Structure formats: structure tokens, C-alpha cells
Amino acid sequence: QVQLVESGGGLVQAGGSLRLSCAVSGLAISDYRMGWFRQAPGKEREFVAGVEWSGRFTYFGDFVKGRFTVSRDNAKNLVTLQMNSLKPEDTAVYYCAATNGYGYIKSKAEYNYWGQGTQVTVSS
Helix, strand or coil: CCEEEEECCEEEECCCCEEEEEEEECCCHHHCEEEEEEECCCCCCEEEEEECCCCCCEEECCCCCCCEEEEEECCCCEEEEEECCCCHHHCEEEEEEEECCCCCCCCHHHCCEECCCEEEEEEC
8 A cells, every 4th residue: 555644744934944754655766756746725736846766856846946955765765845944825735746657747647646745834
């Protein structure tokens, strides 16, 4: 059974940082590209960050503007999203996802597996 479990969310003041982790079981993430998405109330789920198989290439949503980094540890089956300079508009549920496809990494339709999400709340 494939499981993606996010952790590290919480409440932080604007300008602060959070580090989200995604622990994966039931598959080897070395065979998957990994992504982070977020969904705020009343909004569509949107792409935050993605990382290719080896971790060499990363991709980000336009709103990130250098504030986030994404990394992976294939040996530990772990993906991490480091978020700095957080803003109130970053408040959302953040989801980890995995895809074994070769399509557009920023498309949520591309992903086969999803975690349950972790809440990030940024206060002003």
C-alpha cells in the first residue's frame, strides 16, 4: 500500500520559515518525480514545487520567487520543502504527490499518488 505522509506544518508569523517533509512508503521514490501542491479554502489546488528523479532539476510555481527550496533523499524515501519568508497568502493545506509519468510536472493531473496534506497557516 502506497502512503505519502506530510509533516511539519503549523502556525508561523509572516516572514518566518517552515520545513515540510513527505515520508513515502510502498514505492521507491527514485522511480518517481515528486511534487508539492497547495490548496487554500475556495481555491484550486496549485503547484508549489517539483523535483526530478535525481534531485538535480527543480521547478517552482511563479509565486515562490526564490523563497522555497525542494529536495529529496531517495535512500530515505523522503522529500522536503523548505519555505522561507512566508506570507499570509501562503496559508493553505500543502500536499505531497508522486508521479511515474513523463508529462508536465506542474500539472496535478500528472500525479498518481497523494498525501493527506498538512496545514500551513501564516499570520500577519
